[in-house]
Every structure is written in structure tokens, then in C-alpha cells.
Amino acid sequence: MIDLWTTDALRILLVAFGVGIVVGLTGMGGGALMTPALIFLGINPATAVANDLVAASVNKTVGAAVHWRNGSPNLRLAGLLMAGSVPFAFAGGFIVKAVGDEEARTDFLTTAIGWALLLAAGSYALRIYLQLRLVANGNEVPAEEPHIRAVPTVLVGAFGGLLVGITSVGSGSLIMVALLLLYPTMTALRLVGTDLVQAVPLVLAAAVGHVVNEGVEWVVLIPLVLGGSPGTFLGAKMTNWVSQSVIRRGIVIVLTLTGLKMLGVPPETIGFIGAGILLLGPLAWGFIRQMHGLPNFDNDSTAWRLPEDEDETATP
Numbered sequence: 001m002i003d004l005w006t007t008d009a010l011r012i013l014l015v016a017f018g019v020g021i022v023v024g025l026t027g028m029g030g031g032a033l034m035t036p037a038l039i040f041l042g043i044n045p046a047t048a049v050a051n052d053l054v055a056a057s058v059n060k061t062v063g064a065a066v067h068w069r070n071g072s073p074n075l076r077l078a079g080l081l082m083a084g085s086v087p088f089a090f091a092g093g094f095i096v097k098a099v100g101d102e103e104a105r106t107d108f109l110t111t112a113i114g115w116a117l118l119l120a121a122g123s124y125a126l127r128i129y130l131q132l133r134l135v136a137n138g139n140e141v142p143a144e145e146p147h148i149r150a151v152p153t154v155l156v157g158a159f160g161g162l163l164v165g166i167t168s169v170g171s172g173s174l175i176m177v178a179l180l181l182l183y184p185t186m187t188a189l190r191l192v193g194t195d196l197v198q199a200v201p202l203v204l205a206a207a208v209g210h211v212v213n214e215g216v217e218w219v220v221l222i223p224l225v226l227g228g229s230p231g232t233f234l235g236a237k238m239t240n241w242v243s244q245s246v247i248r249r250g251i252v253i254v255l256t257l258t259g260l261k262m263l264g265v266p267p268e269t270i271g272f273i274g275a276g277i278l279l280l281g282p283l284a285w286g287f288i289r290q291m292h293g294l295p296n297f298d299n300d301s302t303a304w305r306l307p308e309d310e311d312e313t314a315t316p
Helices: 007-026 030-038 046-068 075-097 104-138 150-167 176-183 188-214 219-239 245-263 269-289
Strands: none
Touching: 007 030, 007 176, 007 219, 007 245, 007 269, 030 046, 030 104, 030 219, 030 245, 046 075, 046 188, 046 219, 075 104, 075 150, 075 176, 075 188, 104 150, 104 176, 104 245, 104 269, 150 176, 150 188, 176 188, 245 269
16 A cells, blocks of 8 residues: 655645646646656656656646636647657657666756756746737737647647657746747737647657656655646636736746756855846846836736737736
8 A cells, every 4th residue: 555644745745736836827837847846855867757747647637628628729739739749758768768777867867857947947038038028019919810830830849749758847838938939929828728738648648658668656646646736727727817927937046046956056056046046137127128118027017918808918
């Protein structure tokens, strides 16, 4: 019988619940936040990636179901992303297995996850800035659907699938930013919904590849699912009425510092960088907003104005 009433299991459950809320709210953060958290809790990186991917396939299904009911995902766009992402995501576990013995895989995954987190942080910061420019240039939602660019979309799915398949990072961060670059007129709710729908088969394929090679640890997997599923459901329900401004900037800071930690940067340096971001970041952001003709610190600024019968907002 599996003992779930241990301190470690309860820690995993609580962390999974918190990460699930972020996933439901923003469509990102599952692998980017949960996998490093598991590693910091003392779990082997390969085991952390494998179990997080299995749990994410369940948790993202919950979030996708909520967004499906709201009618927000673009299904054609999601299908093109799946065509590129699923086969590459499945290959990820075999690539990690081919690296070598357990020690080699641990070193490889720790480094790969660290760089993936920094890439995710940079791409998410870019997303915030791009949405800020949309605000400055006029923020009314176009009535027509965006033109679907098939080849670039499939390539985005392939790159995102490979990254997720190896590190479990990227299904809701890098792909989301790429979608914003390709389809800048899509609203935040549709972006989150589309990403969550395509992420289900993506993460499931990656999970199968890792489970075949690594297996699962039930004492890790069960708390991840029990904590993550209700958290994702709650976060998805809160999307329409919770301002994402502070959450987004906070995620960028967390991903940056966590990535540096995974890469072995000394704690003193990480602390210095973190303090600099916390102290100077808001001032720099206020200056950037002012350059685009917006109030310096307006957390309630709406990225898109919707028709009167809708109330979706997205805050940069």
C-alpha cells in the first residue's frame, strides 16, 4: 500500500495545487515550475520529468475541458500544433535514455532544464512586452478570425514538442509566446484555451516516452495529480476575473532565478540578481510603459477591448 501521508507527499501535493492554479490562469508554468520544484525536493531529475509529464497530462486535461466549455480554443490552430509536437515529444524520453547512465542523465537534464527555464523566462518577458505594444497601438479585438499560418505553426509545435519531451518545460510558455508572435490579434483567453487543448496530446506523448524508459513513482505521481487537478480547475475558472499582470511578471522572476540555480550559479550571485530585478524591474517597466504613452504603473490596463457582451481581459 502506498503511504501518501508523509511530509514529502504533502509537500508535493501543496506545490502541485499552487502550480495548477498558475497553469489554469495563464496556460503556462506546469513543467517550468513543477519539475524544478520536484528536483529541489530531492527527486531525481529523470524521475521528476517523467512523473510531472504524466501528472500534467491529467491536469492540463482539466484546464482544457474548462476552456473547451467556454468555447475559447481555436481547434484548427491546435491541430496544426499537435501535428508538429506529438512525434517530437514522444522522442524526448528516448533521447534522454540515450545520453548514458543515471549520473550522465542527471547532469544532462539539470543543465537542459536550467537553460529551458531561462529561455522560457525570456520568451515570457517578450510576451508581456508584445502585449504592451498592442495596448499602445489600439486594443480593440478584431471581429474576424486570424489567418492561420500552417507551416510556421507546425514548426513551432515541433520545437516545443522536442523541448517538452526532454525537459517537460515549454508546453505553456514557449509555445504561448510563439502563438502570440504568429497571431498577435488573438485574445489572451483564446491563446490560453488553444494552448491547453494542444498541450494535452503533446504532454501525453512526452509522458509515454518517459514512462517507457523511466517508469513512474506512485508516491510522487499521485500527490501531483491530487493537487494539480483541482488547482488547474480553479485557475481556469478564475481566468476571466483575475488580473494576470503581477502573476506574469512574478513568473518571469521565478523562472529566471530557478534557471540560474539549476545551472549552478552561486547563491550569492542569484541573490544579487534577484534583488536587482525586484528593485529595478518595476522602475524599468514603468519607464517602458511611459515610452509607449501608458500610465507608469497601471495594473488594470486592458490589453484588448471586447464587444460589450463579453468581459474577457488581458493585462500586460
